[in-house]
Amino acid sequence: MATATKTARERVMALFARERQTPVPVFSGMGNVTVYGLEDAGIGFAQVHGDAEAMARAAASSYERFGYEAVVVPFDLGVEAEAMGRTLNTYASSDGILYPTVQNKLPATADNFQVPADLELRGRIPLVAQAIRLVKERLGEQVAVGSYVLGPFTLAGQVLELDQLLKLAGKDQTQMHVILERAGEVAAREAEAYRAAGADFVTVREMGAASDILSPRMFRNLIQPHLKEVFAQVGGPTVLHICGSTQNIVEMMADCGATAVSVDQKNDLAASRATLGPEKLLFGNLDPYKVLVQGTPEQVREAVRNCVAAGADAVWPGCDIWPTVPAENMQAMMDASREQA
Amino acid sequence: MADRFQELLEELRQGVTEYDEERVKVAAQAVLDEGFDAYDAVMNGLAAGMEEVGRLFGANEYFVPEVLMCADALYGGLEILRPHIEVDPSRQVKGAVVIGTVEGDVHDIGKNLVKLMFEIAGFTVHDLGRDVPLEKFVEEVLSTDSDFLCMSAMMTTTMGGMKQVIDQVRQKNPNVKIMVGGAPLTGDLAQRWGADGYGKDAPNALQEALRMVGSLREMHQEAAKGG
Structure with missing residues (x-):
């Protein structure tokens, strides 16, 4: 059987070329580091964000140990804010796993959001690009290498105070468009830097624009035009991922110009498939915590089967894999798709 | 008139x-x-x-x-x-509340709406802000002798800190009412951790806060009738 000889990379890249794969690929374009990967790389979570070599090794581990069909860097959501001059707290002294947060967001005005001319050289963008190159050199033939950037609205909310930004969205759309256009430029240039380093596909994460937060009307007027701009500027396979409530905006998501759309467990995937029709690439929507971390291996298997039955072209966890995921659940997730085929 | x-x-x-x-x-x-x-x-x-x-x-x-x-x-x-x-003690809800978003979490929109609700009701609010070190909650509850503790987390990655705080506060003052909220929580989890109340997910936490404005108004009306 031809599928047996295909590499993970061939399967994923063929899928992006709209050739459906059997078994359905299991991967994602978001963080996929586990505590086992951190162990393999011999580094703590707080430290891994600042070390390209460790980042590359830790990310590769989910493929090497479990057969996860993509290797993705980075692991945090602070790269853009840092490149824009903000400071991150990585919680180096904390025992548990805490994701870095932005410490000094600015008041939400267009003046406070200026794109640096040398963006690609700032913060950790060069470090993430280096991690991509390392993974690509070592595993590039076998497995798809992915990276991600924040969507314009989410990115702006990492640089500017989010509550003020949300109010600005309601009060001053002209100023919002200026901010989002600049944020879109950051996202597109960052994505292109990662592609130049060897990323096979780039995911744009616009979690701040779900219908838990913004109205579908605001999504259409304010968010979608800037997502379209980003996808028009980024080459190669791309994915638009939005977590949270997306049922009412999934059609607009599919119309942003990304190669594929990804949604999380709050989305009724079968209904979205019916809305989008059979052609559009739709990824999702395994619950990354309640199922993948807290569930039994059998519950993980069932959830994977449900994703496939609902019409997922690839099984994607709805967010970053939470690092303390049990190893047997990672294995169950990978096995379930193969078993079903 | x-x-x-x-x-x-x-x-x-x-x-x-x-x-x-x-x-x-x-x-x-x-x-x-x-x-x-x-x-x-x-x-x-x-x-x-x-x-x-x-x-x-x-x-x-x-x-x-x-x-x-x-x-x-x-x-x-x-x-x-x-x-x-x-200040009319017969009709106003009294008390003090400590509120904040747990360490690792900078999402404070829901927390600020809950805070607003307490302010309307006339509580003294000690707002610790966002990304609050866990020990700070315990210290503040004890040093202010507050009746309520409200903690929020928007991320799975940070909510575990709440349990530690609940345990430590309960040890030192079992009577404090503790409410937790945020997207990743479940009622089951909040109960298992020993919280007195919770907000089911992000929009529900927001709604819970807004709903409590309503229930506090009822308390006010009851108190007004009684007084």
Whole structure:
């Protein structure tokens, strides 16, 4: 059987070329580091964000140990804010796993959001690009290498105070468009830097624009035009991922110009498939915590089967894999798709 | 006279629901200038307006930007009225609350709406802000002798800290009422951790906060009848 000889990379890249794969690929374009990967790389979570070599090794581990069909860097959501001059707290002294947060967001005005001319050289963008190159050199033939950037609205909310930004969205759309256009430029240039380093596909994460937060009307007027701009500027396979409530905006998501759309467990995937029709690439929507971390291996298997039955072209966890995921659940997730085929 | 007060209450309500801060401020000032009761105006004008906002949010007519703008309009009126509220122990909910977002989490929109609710009700609010080190919650509850502790987390990655805080606070003062909220929590989890209340997910936490404005108004009405 031809599928047996295909590499993970061939399967994923063929899928992006709209050739459906059997078994359905299991991967994602978001963080996929586990505590086992951190162990393999011999580094703590707080430290891994600042070390390209460790980042590359830790990310590769989910493929090497479990057969996860993509290797993705980075692991945090602070790269853009840092490149824009903000400071991150990585919680180096904390025992548990805490994701870095932005410490000094600015008041939400267009003046406070200026794109640096040398963006690609700032913060950790060069470090993430280096991690991509390392993974690509070592595993590039076998497995798809992915990276991600924040969507314009989410990115702006990492640089500017989010509550003020949300109010600005309601009060001053002209100023919002200026901010989002600049944020879109950051996202597109960052994505292109990662592609130049060897990323096979780039995911744009616009979690701040779900219908838990913004109205579908605001999504259409304010968010979608800037997502379209980003996808028009980024080459190669791309994915638009939005977590949270997306049922009412999934059609607009599919119309942003990304190669594929990804949604999380709050989305009724079968209904979205019916809305989008059979052609559009739709990824999702395994619950990354309640199922993948807290569930039994059998519950993980069932959830994977449900994703496939609902019409997922690839099984994607709805967010970053939470690092303390049990190893047997990672294995169950990978096995379930193969078993079903 | 009563009609005029009703008119002003309606102005306050509509000013809040239509996030018209100027309109709220003008009506609030009129309440004072014309000698009406500031506390009544807060509860039956501003808070009633926010209750309607909660309904609109639940019905997917309003989203987070609108709710935040409504809250701003409410604050505009509250700042004018609050200094003129006569402290009347028979009808005001009393107490102190410590509130904050746990370490690792900088999402404070839901927390700020819960805080607003407590402020309307006349509580003394000790707001620790966001990304609050866990030991800080414990210290603050004890040093302020507060009745309530409210913690929020928007991320799975940070919610575990709440359990540690609950355990430590319970050890030292079992009577403190503890409420937790945020997207990743479940009622089951909140209960297992020993919390007294919880908000089911992000929008529900927001709604829970807005709903509690309503239940506090009821408490106020009960107290008014009783007094």
